[in-house]
Amino acid sequence: MKKKKKTISKKPVQKVQLKKPSNAEAEKAVRTLISFVGEDPDREGLLDTPKRVVKAYQDWYGGYNLDPKEVLNKTFSEIHGYDEIIMLKDIRVESHCEHHMAPFIGSAHVAYLPNKRVVGISKLARITRIFSKRMQVQEKLTAEIANCLQEVLKPRGVAVVIEAQHECMTTRGINEPGISMVTSQLLGKFRTDASTRKEFYSMIKQGSILKKV
DSSP states (O other): OOOOOOOOOOOOOOOOOOOOOOHHHHHHHHHHHHHHTTOOTTSGGGTTHHHHHHHHHHHHTGGGGOOHHHHTOOEEOOOTTOOSOEEEEEEEEEEEETTTOOEEEEEEEEEEEOSSOEEOHHHHHHHHHHHHSSEEOHHHHHHHHHHHHHHHHOOSEEEEEEEEEEHHHHSSTTOOTTOOEEEEEEEEHHHHOHHHHHHHHHHHHSOOHHHHO
């Protein structure tokens, strides 16, 4: 007789609610790090450094307090049949690597093929900024932007390319300045249609029309 296999029921993973430290606790942690590197946190030039660092962190990681999907809620349908690529080029990216909390800085190119509706172009820059102001890796950042656009706008395709330099390898470790990392995420027609994909990459390479006028 064959033994029946036991079925193991998987319990849903519950997200742990982390208690956010107070400003005072965060400032104390900064003082510890100042001491760790061999400095005196009570030195005149460093007295206000913990407060400054905490304030800077609130800016650098402000994306945790914002919902990028809400930014894309308002769309416009009066586009008179326009169905070609919409792209925002050279969006400034300033983020922090989750492995070393070191900055990586570069540019993002974000495009989509509208499906009867479009969103204000500034919104593409805003969602890029929101996701950038979180701790992560560049690969994840690229996918987050593309997936958010696909989920909310439901276009015929989304394409995102990010090129950035990572301080975790240019100022420490391997110490190789001038090296850029390039990541891309293609969804929908950008992934399945070679001509659409080729047009997207061609638009990235093209110089600004405004500079030629």
